[in-house]
Amino acid sequence: MNFRLSAATAALALLAATGLAHAEGTLNIYNWGNYTNPDVIKKFEEKYNVKVTITDYDSNETALAKVRQGGSGFDIAVPSQTHLPIWIKEGLLLETNPSGMENGKNIASEWANPDFDPGRKYSVPWAWGTVGIVVNTNTYKGDINTWGIVFDTPDELKGKVNVAPEMKDVMTAAVHYVGGEQCTADKEVLKKVRDLLVAAKANWVSMEYGAIDRMKAGDFQASTTWNGAGLRIRLARPEVHFGYPKEGFTYWSDNVVVLKDAKNVENAKLFQNFIMDPEVAAQLSAYHRYANGIAGSDKFMPADMKDAPEIVIPEASKPHGTMAMMCAPETDAIYTKIWTELRK
Amino acid sequence: MASAEEVARQAQRKDIRDRWFLSAPALLVIFFAATGPLLIVLVYSFLTPGAYGDVKWQFSPEAWVSVFLERDIFDDTLSLAAAHVTIFWRSIKLAIVTTIATLALGFPTAYFMATRSEKTRDLWLFLITIPFWTNLLIRTFAVLQIIRNEGLINTVLIKLGIISSPIQILFTDTAILIGMAYVYLPLMVLPIYASMEKLDFRLVEAGYDLYASRFQVLRRIIFPLVRPGVIAGSILVFIPAIGAYVSPSLLGGGKNMMLSNLIELQFGQGRNWPLGSALSIAVMIIVMVALLAYVRNASRSEVRHG
Structure with missing residues (x-):
């Protein structure tokens, strides 16, 4: 037993050593769960003769905490725009200058110079979307383009609304609903926000993730969620539609970056370049169901996404959107307190 | 010499x-x-939170203060941390109710098993352990399928015409209780069965011979003799129940936080690791004190009855 164990350890160590020796043949990706099209990975592996490993995470905080420790062994991560500046500031990323890569020209103009990565020095667009509401229009016939569904719930939906426990999204939505600015620390506004949330909660059935399965299964009739999720639900239940709240909704965007302590830098760069190919980007979208920020990918998009109102934002709603950003730590501390009080 | x-x-x-x-x-x-x-964890609880998660290596008692006290964000007054107390109490209450529910179900089950013939006992024991073969998450999802609005119970009841609209079980405290009682039941049954198996049933017969009623036999003979099993079972259920994460998250709807959610919030979106650490330690201390009191109390009354 003992011998076998040490033999196994030795074999593992040997394996790790050879793994390092042949580093040019591997790529370790650290990404959100259920987000990466396996067909794209297969294509990449075959084209460049690289073995790709994908590890999942479930929140920006988890990803940041793990990579910060160092020695994570990952080459690539996909942080959201709210957290990306922190990754850059803390020196966790390698400056790969994707805009200068062969496919760099394909980055859509509106995503070519974002505030979270000016000049695209570190990151490549992976997916972007919006935070909004899905509503079962058989249950509720009124206007769904409003946070009122959640904060001033119509009678038909009382006790049937879910709010995803994404603190930042919910707080921002509530701030917008009372007429404030994102990340405000104005006590007057926040007092209104707290009173609004506490009163609104009585009409919610739950505060849960997993809106896709839950809406499909009919556990609730309306929920805050992301647009790609809205698309998935509508394809399964045509009566469910996605709303862009007119009081102000937010955009988010996840971006592919290369870590400073990456062991397979060349492969990671190849991957960044590879996914900026319009056809590949469209394939990624076909799987994760979000838009991708690569110009020219629309003609490769699957038919059910090309004109989907969840993916192509209606002109009338466009002025109501802003990019979600990271608030100051002190502001977030206040938000956490309100959030705790809401869910006590 | x-x-x-x-x-x-x-x-x-x-x-x-x-x-x-x-x-x-x-x-x-x-x-x-x-x-x-x-x-x-203890060291972290005395540090300063980093701006974006993690900690700064700088001593601060702030985390421990905010476990018990909170500064009102609007009028800056210091008061008892009502939110924390409410959440603590909710978790403790749920753990106690779960323990009682599993005891109520587990005690008769163990009695039934112990009173079968030697041969079939092993079969029953085997059946009790079968749920352990499946992951906790999957078992909880199974419960979810049964109690959801368009799930097994509601569909059958509606088809039979007994109810017209689904009963809301999912996302209630009842749902959490069902989930936890189901998941932790074997942890209660096994230790009670272990004590019950050693029980000399001639004592029960003697009790009946001396004109004891069924209830008296249960209360005066069986229960005192299997008490160690009951104590062990209660502890085994109570401890994981107080920190339960999966059942409250999947079945409870998350509107009201449990201890586990509160602690997770600090390490996640709340980005206050010291407070999360302090809360974890506080929970440990409370559980330990409660158990010591329980065990001492239980063994003392054993002496009295013995």
């Missing part, structure tokens, strides 16, 4: 020393594996 006694004593001392020496590696591993992570 070294007496024979002296020599023997020395030999014994050497023997003890050798034993300690030989078991030292194992003891050290156990000691550090048990206390190491806890010490890190």
Whole structure:
């Protein structure tokens, strides 16, 4: 037993050593769960003769905490725009200058110079979307383009609304609903926000993730969620539609970056370049169901996404959107307190 | 002059020393594996939160203060941390109710098993352990399928015409209770069964011969004799129940936080690791004190009855 164990350890160590020796043949990706099209990975592996490993995470905080420790062994991560500046500031990323890569020209103009990565020095667009509401229009016939569904719930939906426990999204939505600015620390506004949330909660059935399965299964009739999720639900239940709240909704965007302590830098760069190919980007979208920020990918998009109102934002709603950003730590501390009080 | 006694004593001392020496590696591993992570949590609870998660290496009692006290964000007054107290109490209450529910279901089950013939007992024991073969998450999802609005119970009841609209079980405290009682039941049954199996049923017969009623036999004979099993079972259920994460998250709807959610919030979106650490330690202390009180109380009454 003992011998076998040490033999196994030795074999593992040997394996790790050879793994390092042949580093040019591997790529370790650290990404959100259920987000990466396996067909794209297969294509990449075959084209460049690289073995790709994908590890999942479930929140920006988890990803940041793990990579910060160092020695994570990952080459690539996909942080959201709210957290990306922190990754850059803390020196966790390698400056790969994707805009200068062969496919760099394909980055859509509106995503070519974002505030979270000016000049695209570190990151490549992976997916972007919006935070909004899905509503079962058989249950509720009124206007769904409003946070009122959640904060001033119509009678038909009382006790049937879910709010995803994404603190930042919910707080921002509530701030917008009372007429404030994102990340405000104005006590007057926040007092209104707290009173609004506490009163609104009585009409919610739950505060849960997993809106896709839950809406499909009919556990609730309306929920805050992301647009790609809205698309998935509508394809399964045509009566469910996605709303862009007119009081102000937010955009988010996840971006592919290369870590400073990456062991397979060349492969990671190849991957960044590879996914900026319009056809590949469209394939990624076909799987994760979000838009991708690569110009020219629309003609490769699957038919059910090309004109989907969840993916192509209606002109009338466009002025109501802003990019979600990271608030100051002190502001977030206040938000956490309100959030705790809401869910006590 | 070294007496024979002296020599023997020395030999014994050497023997003890050798034993300690030989078991030292194992003891050290156990000691550090048990206390190491806890010490890190303890140290973190006295540090300053980093701006975006993690900690700054700077002493601060702030986390411990905010476990118990909160500064009102609007009028800056300091008061008891009502939110924390509410959440603590909710978790404790749920753990107690879960323990009682599993006891109510587990005690008769164990009695049933112990009173079968020697051969079939093993079969029952085997059946009780079957749920352990499946992951906790999957078992909880199974419960979810049964109680959801368009799930098994509601669909059948509606089809039979007994109810017209679904009963809302999912996302209530009842749902959490169902989930937890189901998941933790074997942890209650097994220790009670272990005590019950050793029970000399001739004592029960003697009780009946002396005109004891069924209830008296249960209360005066069976229960005192299986008490160690009941205590062990209660502890085994209570401890994981108080920190339960999966059942409340999947079945409870998350509108009201449990302790586990509150602690997770601090390490996640709340980005206040010291407060999360302090809360974890506080929970540990509370559980430990409660259990010590319970065990002492339970064993004392055993002496009285014995």
